[in-house]
Amino acid sequence: MELAEQRFVDGTAEQLQDLVLSSGDLDEFLGELAQHLANGLSHADGEVICAVTVARPKKPAATGAGSQKAFELEEQQVEAGDGPCIAAMSEARTVYVGDVTRESRWQEFSQAAADRGCGAVLAVPIDLDAEGLAALSFYAPHGSGFTDGEILTAENAARQVSRPLRLSLRIGRLRDARDDLASAMKSRTVIDMAIGVVMAQNRCPPDEAFTLLRKASNARNIKLREVAASIVAAIAGTTDLRSRFDL
Missing domain, CATH: 3.30.450.80 (Transcription factor LuxR-like, autoinducer-binding domain)
Structure with a gap:
């Protein structure tokens, strides 16, 4: 060489x-x-x-x-x-x-x-x-x-x-794992907030609120997160939300 x-x-x-x-x-x-x-x-x-x-x-x-x-x-x-x-x-x-x-x-x-x-x-x-x-x-x-x-x-x-x-x-x-986790946590945050909105509107417990979200998701044939995001956006005006784990 x-x-x-x-x-x-x-x-x-x-x-x-x-x-x-x-x-x-x-x-x-x-x-x-x-x-x-x-x-x-x-x-x-x-x-x-x-x-x-x-x-x-x-x-x-x-x-x-x-x-x-x-x-x-x-x-x-x-x-x-x-x-x-x-x-x-x-x-x-x-x-x-x-x-x-x-x-x-x-x-x-x-x-x-x-x-x-x-x-x-x-x-x-x-x-x-x-x-x-x-x-x-x-x-x-x-x-x-x-x-x-x-x-x-x-x-x-x-x-x-x-x-x-x-x-x-x-x-x-x-x-990739970090990004997937961040995405999952953001989805979880939006869903949790939507459950809170449904609970307040329907005066129902968390499990029943989640069931209502899931039924809406199935009826519209769209993802649960998208249903939750539309509910949160209607209240907050945005879906650009940071989870409790974001820095």
Whole structure:
């Protein structure tokens, strides 16, 4: 491995930690990651572009790219369910297409890559354990490919990326759980307030008030929270309410 490539790999871990901490969400992290990795493999003979694709259980695939071209090529593979990136993820192996004009396995993808000025494609899997599947995709311009040393550098970078990406995925799940909880608490607050309104209007206990709300929800075929929100809005003039747990 050349000195510049070794420095790139050595400096990747610390920079990726900073990226995880500074990124607002997974998509932003993947985009910054792709740009960082592309810079590491680009050279005077041609600019390499990069994309990172993550497949998660029960969620749509997430893609981050350092350029629109790389993003479009990744999205095409995700939609088709096939291509170098998909093969690298599903087979857990590095896939190298040295010349897209001679590639017969993924003809539509290869034509799309050639049309966008990409001559070679390198896809490297990322080990995420049980977090899902992921791969790095590197695209080199026409007339340029990837040397054995550059392929090794990409594989080493994929190993460096593994832990920060798993961390980003876990942080994302925690954010989703937080948002779901906040939404649930806000819904609960609106429903509780509506129960209070119905109790006052009908001079009935809480259980009976809740039953009336539920019957209204079923009769109108709308969610219970929406029925409650309409009642609260009629009294308070707004449904933009903060729960007791909001800071």
